[in-house]
Amino acid sequence: MNLYQQIAGAVESFVKRELTELSADMEKGDVDAWERCRKWLHETVLHLAPLSEEHGGVGLGEQELCGVLLELGKASASFAVALLSHYAGIYVLQSLNVTVDRNMFYASAGLLSHHVIAAPFIHNAVVVEAGRVELVTGDQLRERSNQVALLGLQGCSVFVTTSDVHAKELGELNLHEQKHIYARVQNLLAAVAVGNAMDALRIAEGYANERYQGGDVIIRHGIVQEILGRMKAKVLLSEAGVLKAAAGGTEDKLMARALAAVLCEEVCVDAVQLLGGYGYMKDYVVERKLRDAKTIAALDRGSTALFKQVIEEKLL
Amino acid sequence: MSLRDKLLNFLYTHRGFIKDPCRLPRHVEKKRQEVRHWAEEEILPVVEELDRRAKEEFPWEIVRKGAEIGLLTDLIPRTFGGGGRLLDFFRHGTLHGALIIEELSKVCPGVAVIFGAHMLGLLPILLSMDFKAGRRFLSRVTDAARSGKPELCAFAITEPAAGSDAEDTHGARRAKLLTYAKKKDGYYVLNGRKCFISNGSVASIITVFAATDKEKGIDSWTCFVVERGMKGFSVGRIEDKMGQRASPAAELIFEDVKVPSANRVGREGEGWKLNLLTLDTSRPPVGFIALGAAQHAVRKGLEYAEKEGLLRDRHVQHIFADMLMKIEAARTVVWRACSTFPPVSWLSATAKCFASDVAMDVCSRVVDFMGDEGVKVGNEVEKAFRDVKLTQIYEGTNQIQRLSFAEDYPGLNRKNKPFRVF
Numbered sequence A: 001m002n003l004y005q006q007i008a009g010a011v012e013s014f015v016k017r018e019l020t021e022l023s024a025d026m027e028k029g030d031v032d033a034w035e036r037c038r039k040w041l042h043e044t045v046l047h048l049a050p051l052s053e054e055h056g057g058v059g060l061g062e063q064e065l066c067g068v069l070l071e072l073g074k075a076s077a078s079f080a081v082a083l084l085s086h087y088a089g090i091y092v093l094q095s096l097n098v099t100v101d102r103n104m105f106y107a108s109a110g111l112l113s114h115h116v117i118a119a120p121f122i123h124n125a126v127v128v129e130a131g132r133v134e135l136v137t138g139d140q141l142r143e144r145s146n147q148v149a150l151l152g153l154q155g156c157s158v159f160v161t162t163s164d165v166h167a168k169e170l171g172e173l174n175l176h177e178q179k180h181i182y183a184r185v186q187n188l189l190a191a192v193a194v195g196n197a198m199d200a201l202r203i204a205e206g207y208a209n210e211r212y213q214g215g216d217v218i219i220r221h222g223i224v225q226e227i228l229g230r231m232k233a234k235v236l237l238s239e240a241g242v243l244k245a246a247a248g249g250t251e252d253k254l255m256a257r258a259l260a261a262v263l264c265e266e267v268c269v270d271a272v273q274l275l276g277g278y279g280y281m282k283d284y285v286v287e288r289k290l291r292d293a294k295t296i297a298a299l300d301r302g303s304t305a306l307f308k309q310v311i312e313e314k315l316l
Numbered sequence B: 001m002s003l004r005d006k007l008l009n010f011l012y013t014h015r016g017f018i019k020d021p022c023r024l025p026r027h028v029e030k031k032r033q034e035v036r037h038w039a040e041e042e043i044l045p046v047v048e049e050l051d052r053r054a055k056e057e058f059p060w061e062i063v064r065k066g067a068e069i070g071l072l073t074d075l076i077p078r079t080f081g082g083g084g085r086l087l088d089f090f091r092h093g094t095l096h097g098a099l100i101i102e103e104l105s106k107v108c109p110g111v112a113v114i115f116g117a118h119m120l121g122l123l124p125i126l127l128s129m130d131f132k133a134g135r136r137f138l139s140r141v142t143d144a145a146r147s148g149k150p151e152l153c154a155f156a157i158t159e160p161a162a163g164s165d166a167e168d169t170h171g172a173r174r175a176k177l178l179t180y181a182k183k184k185d186g187y188y189v190l191n192g193r194k195c196f197i198s199n200g201s202v203a204s205i206i207t208v209f210a211a212t213d214k215e216k217g218i219d220s221w222t223c224f225v226v227e228r229g230m231k232g233f234s235v236g237r238i239e240d241k242m243g244q245r246a247s248p249a250a251e252l253i254f255e256d257v258k259v260p261s262a263n264r265v266g267r268e269g270e271g272w273k274l275n276l277l278t279l280d281t282s283r284p285p286v287g288f289i290a291l292g293a294a295q296h297a298v299r300k301g302l303e304y305a306e307k308e309g310l311l312r313d314r315h316v317q318h319i320f321a322d323m324l325m326k327i328e329a330a331r332t333v334v335w336r337a338c339s340t341f342p343p344v345s346w347l348s349a350t351a352k353c354f355a356s357d358v359a360m361d362v363c364s365r366v367v368d369f370m371g372d373e374g375v376k377v378g379n380e381v382e383k384a385f386r387d388v389k390l391t392q393i394y395e396g397t398n399q400i401q402r403l404s405f406a407e408d409y410p411g412l413n414r415k416n417k418p419f420r421v422f
C-alpha cells in the first residue's frame, strides 16, 4: 500500500466511524466535536498534507488532496472547508517561504472567501488582499472582528475583519502566484462540493428505495428515476472535472470549480425534493447538504462571476 | 401639434404603463397598500428573530394585528360575519386574498403561511357549502377575530405514510391512509396521525380528513372539524424546519377523539372531492408566496448591486433582466389561476409549480450574485432561498403538480377531451 492509499483508508474510516456522527454537533458549534477532529488531524498529520516532505509535511499532490477533501466533504462540509482554509494559508506561507508552524492551525481570507472561514480552534489567519499578505492572530480575530453566521458551513467560525485588527505584514505575492493559489484553492473547494453532493445523492437514493408512494417505492416512478439519473450524472461529471483540473492549469481549475458548484447545488436541491417534507426538516441531513452546497457555490463571488472571469481574464 | 404627432407622443411616452390582467377594486388596492405598509414597518424588523426563535414562540401579536386588518376573515362570507361575498369567489377566485399573501411573503413567507394555512383550513368549510358547519365554525372565527382573541385554522390531510398520496388520486387509491373515523351514535371516534400540519400546534379549528370505512379508503374520506381541547387530541412533534420558520408545522395525534357528527363538513364520503377542490383552489396562491419571496430577493440583490456600483454593468443588467422576466411571466400565470373559479386543476398546478420553480431559481441566483454577502445570515436573501424551497414541496410536490396537470389537461390524458387548441 502506498502512502496515499493509507491516507485514503484512514480518512474513509474516520468519516464512517466518527465524522458522520460528529457532524451534526459540529454544525451547532460543539467545541468537543471540533476538538476531536483536530486531534484526528494531528494523529494522521493530515493538517500538514499539502506541506512538502522536506518541510515536515506529507506532500500530497493536488489530486490526492481533492480525494481527501471530497471524502471529508461527504460527512461534514464545514470541517472540510475549515481544513481547506487552513491548507490555503499553508500554500501562501510556502509561497512566501515563511516557515509553517506544525502545531498551528491556520485559516485564510481572500482565496476561499473574503471572510476568514476557520475551524473554531484557529490560531492564525493569512489574509491576502491585492497580493499583500498579512497575518492576523486568532485571538485578535475573536476580539476585534465581527463574527457572522453563514447559510451553510455552520459551526465554522466566520470573521469579517475590521480595519482596527492589527495585522503583521508577511510579504507580497505576485499576480501569477496569487492566481495560481486561488485556482488551486477553488478547485479543492469544488472537491468538497462534490463530496457533499455525493452524500446527498446516497441519502436520496436510499430514501427512494424505501419510501412507498403512488402504490410503489418511489424509485419505481419514471420521474424519480430520471431525477436520480441526472443527479448521478452531475456528480460524476463534477468529480471528473475536479480531478482532471487538479492536474490542469488555472483556467481548468476555475471552470471545474464553477461547474461543480452549480451542478452539486442542483443535486442537493433535488435530494431535498426527493425526500419531500422530510427533506426540509433539520433531522434529515439533506437540508444541511443543500445549505452547504449553496454556500460553497456562492463563496467569494459566486459561480456566475467565475464563469465570466475565466473568459474575461483571457482577453486582458 | 398635428393629431399624428400627438398620437406618436402618446405612444412614445406611455410605454411604461402596464395594466394588470384585471383592474383591482379600490378597496383591494387599499388593503394591499395597508398590508404592505404594515409588513414593512412592523413585521420586517422582527423577521430575523422570528426565523431564529420560531420554535420557542408563536407570533400571536402579528396574528392579532392581521385579524384587525381582516386577514383572518376576508374570505368568510358576510352571512357569517366575514368581509367577503360568495359572489366574489366566482368573480375573482382567490386573487384578492392571494395578493395580500404576496405582500406578506415579500417580507416573510413564514408569516404569509400563517395566514395562508388559516385560509386553507377554512376552505373546505367554505367550499363544501355546508351551511351548518359554516354557521358553527366560520362565525366562530369571525367572532374571535373581532373580540381581539383570534382563533386560527389548519388543514390536515398529510399522514406519515401518505404525503403525495394524499394529493393525488392515483396514489390515494393505493395509499396507506391510516386516519380513521368510526361512526357511532351522534359522533365519530377518530384515530390516527397527521404530520407537517402548518398552524397545527396553534390552531383552534382543524379540518381533518379521515376514512370512515377502512375498506373503501378515499371513497369514504370525510372532512371533520377537530377542535383544540377535544379529549384525545394532542400535538406531537413540532418540526425544526429549514425555512418558513415563523409558521410552525406540527404532528397531530388523534386517540379516540370523540368528534360530534355536527363537526362533519359536507357529507360522508365527500372528502376526497372536497380535498381536490380545496387543493386546486389553494395551489395558485402558493405561487404568490413563492414570487413574493423571489421579488424581495431581487430587490435586495439590486440594492447590493447599487451599493457596489454594479448596476450600470450590462452583464449585471442582463442577469437581473433574466430573473425579472421569469418572475413577470410566472406572475401572469399565477394571477390568471388565482382569478379562475371554479379552479381548473391544470392551471392551478401550472401556477404553483412554475412559480415555485422560478422563485427557487431566482433566489439561488441572487445569493450567487451577491457572493460572500449573499450567504451571510441576516441579509434576507439567504432566508428567501431557504423559504422558497418549501414552495416546491408543500401543497403537493412539483412532481405531483405535473401529474395533476397531466390528469386534467385536455388531450394529455386519454380519458380527456381532445388536445387543447389555443
Ligand SMILES: Cc1cc2nc3c(=O)[nH]c(=O)nc-3n(C[C@H](O)[C@H](O)[C@H](O)COP(=O)(O)OP(=O)(O)OC[C@H]3O[C@@H](n4cnc5c(N)ncnc54)[C@H](O)[C@@H]3O)c2cc1C
Binding pocket: A211, A213, A214, A218, A221, A223, A224, A273, A274, A275, A276, A277, A278, A280, B117, B154, B155, B156, B157, B158, B162, B163, B164, B165, B167, B171, B195, B196, B197, B198, B199, B241, B249, B390, B393, B394, B395, B396, B397, B398, B399, B400
Ligand atoms: C413545512 C411543511 C408544511 C406543510 N403543511 C401542511 C399542511 O398544512 N397540511 C397538510 O395536510 N400537509 C402539509 N404538508 C405536507 C406536504 O403537503 C407534503 O410534505 C407533500 O405533499 C409531500 O409529501 P411527503 O413529504 O410525504 O413526500 P413523499 O410523498 O414521500 O414524496 C417523496 C418524493 O417522491 C415523489 N413522489 C411521490 N409520489 C410520486 C409519484 N406518484 N410519482 C412521482 N413521484 C412521486 C415526490 O415528488 C417527492 O419528490 C406540509 C409539509 C411541509 C414540509
